Amino acid sequence: MAVSYALNGRPGVSASTRSAIIAIAEEIGWRPNNAARALNSAQARCFGLALCRPARTLGMEPFFMELISGIEGELAARGYSLMLQVVGDHGAEIEVYRRWWGEGRIDGVFVVDLRFNDQRVLALEEMRMPAVVIGHPSESRSLASIWSDDGEATRETVDYLIALGHRRIARVAGLPKLVHTAHRDAAFREACGTLVEHTIVHTDYSGEEGAHATRRLLSSGSSPTAIIYDNDIMAVAGLSVAQEMSVAVPRELSIVAWDDSPLSQVVHPPLTALSRDIPAYGAHAAQRLLALTAGEHVPAFEDQTARLTPRGSTAAHRQGS
Numbered sequence: 001m002a003v004s005y006a007l008n009g010r011p012g013v014s015a016s017t018r019s020a021i022i023a024i025a026e027e028i029g030w031r032p033n034n035a036a037r038a039l040n041s042a043q044a045r046c047f048g049l050a051l052c053r054p055a056r057t058l059g060m061e062p063f064f065m066e067l068i069s070g071i072e073g074e075l076a077a078r079g080y081s082l083m084l085q086v087v088g089d090h091g092a093e094i095e096v097y098r099r100w101w102g103e104g105r106i107d108g109v110f111v112v113d114l115r116f117n118d119q120r121v122l123a124l125e126e127m128r129m130p131a132v133v134i135g136h137p138s139e140s141r142s143l144a145s146i147w148s149d150d151g152e153a154t155r156e157t158v159d160y161l162i163a164l165g166h167r168r169i170a171r172v173a174g175l176p177k178l179v180h181t182a183h184r185d186a187a188f189r190e191a192c193g194t195l196v197e198h199t200i201v202h203t204d205y206s207g208e209e210g211a212h213a214t215r216r217l218l219s220s221g222s223s224p225t226a227i228i229y230d231n232d233i234m235a236v237a238g239l240s241v242a243q244e245m246s247v248a249v250p251r252e253l254s255i256v257a258w259d260d261s262p263l264s265q266v267v268h269p270p271l272t273a274l275s276r277d278i279p280a281y282g283a284h285a286a287q288r289l290l291a292l293t294a295g296e297h298v299p300a301f302e303d304q305t306a307r308l309t310p311r312g313s314t315a316a317h318r319q320g321s
Contacts, residue, residue: 047075047289048083048106050093052113054204060233061205062261063278064112067134070282071110078290080107090115094123101129107293108132110285114139114179130292132285136179137300144298146285150180151187153274153306154228157256158191160308161226165317166254168197170224172213172234176202184230197222203234210234214241218253225317226254232264235271239313250315260309269312276306 006021007030049071051064072082083106087093097120100106107130111120114135121141124131133140136147161169171188174181185200192198199217203209210229217224218241229235235257239249247253249269257264260273281303288298 043293044105044107045079046081046083046106047071047286048085048097048100048109049112050085050087050096050109052087052090052093054206060207061231062233062263063231063259066261066278067112067282067285070279070284071286072282073279074283074286074290080290090118090120094120097124097127097129101127108289110134110289111143113175115177116179116182130289132289132292132298134281134285136183139179140300144288144292145300146281146288146303147300148276148281148303149305150184153308154184154187155191156308157228157274158188158196160310161228161254161256161314162191162196164226164254164314166224166226167195167317168222168224168226170199170201170217170227172210172217172227172229172238173200173202174205174230181230188228197224199224203230205231205234207233207237210237211241214238215245218242218245218247225252226256226314228256228258230258232257232259232261232271232273235273236263236267239267239271250313251318254314254317256308256314258306260306265311272311272314273309274306275309276304280304 002017003021006018007025068082075082083100085096087096097109109124109129109131111124111131111133112135114133116139118139121133121139121143125142131143133143133145135145137145158169169192173185188200189198201213201217203213210233214227214237217227227238229238235255239255242249242253249255255271257271257273259278260275264271264273284301284303288301292298
């Protein structure tokens with residue numbers, strides 16, 4: 001009993017006894033067993049994240065890798081772990097939640113890629129499982145959410161391109177059913193208004209789809225002079241297509257990428273990008289899920305809005321081109 005009190009930081013032992021026990025534990029290399037702790041405390045000290053994306057896409061997607069690194073960093077510091085699983089659809093995702101929760105393997109989940117009338121949100125409410133939605137609070141219902149204003153960032157980007165003289169702007173967007181895609185689409189149309197010719201092409205976020213969309217846009221009769229991509233993988237693919245088609249960047253085509261991973265800065269020219277601290281975004285989500293499982297009230301939290309970082313892939317539009 002004294003050893004348990006000392007190693008778990010509970011009162012009931014003297015300072016000298018606590019010090020002696022901790023010294024012995026360090027000497028023999030003792031580490032706490034989370035499985036045993038779970039049996040004692042009815043807590044798994046583990047959170048879940050199910051991703052409904054093709055595994056090949058996730059392997060190349062800097063956003064998710066940085067988000068997960070931020071979540072992991074915060075959880076590891078508190079003695080928690082993260083259980084990750086890739087699923088084929090949202091029905092399978094809900095079944096994963098039910099299994100994890102029913103088996104006592106997790107204390108809560110992170111929900112990403114929020115959709116309108118999302119059935120995952122309804123299922124989690126029914127299960128009464130602690131959950132943090134990484135998405136807009138308008139569709140998270142009673143679940144805690146963390147989000148950033150994608151609409152404001154989109155408007156800032158379009159205003160910047162218009163100020164550079166661009167009047168034909170395209171947006172190579174992600175999956176159309178996602179809430180953040182719809183918010184970006186609406187802000188893009190609003191910012192372009194009636195004075196700017198604009199086009200939106202939806203993709204699956206992959207480099208292949210980004211390249212295909214770029215070829216279609218640059219081969220059209222009225223090709224854009226600027227393109228905004230929903231992630232940097234597609235932006236890099238678009239840059240390669242422009243070079244393949246002898247379209248000079250930024251002299252003839254300006255390119256802007258979302259997310260601004262290191263990938264944006266190692267290509268030539270380096271990409272103008274919408275920058276935000278994605279690992280911090282993940283850490284903030286983890287902090288809120290930890291607070292939820294501790295019984296605290298966790299309101300919706302608006303994180304930092306992405307800010308435009310101009311680099312060599314954007315320039316003033318040359319009249320007549």
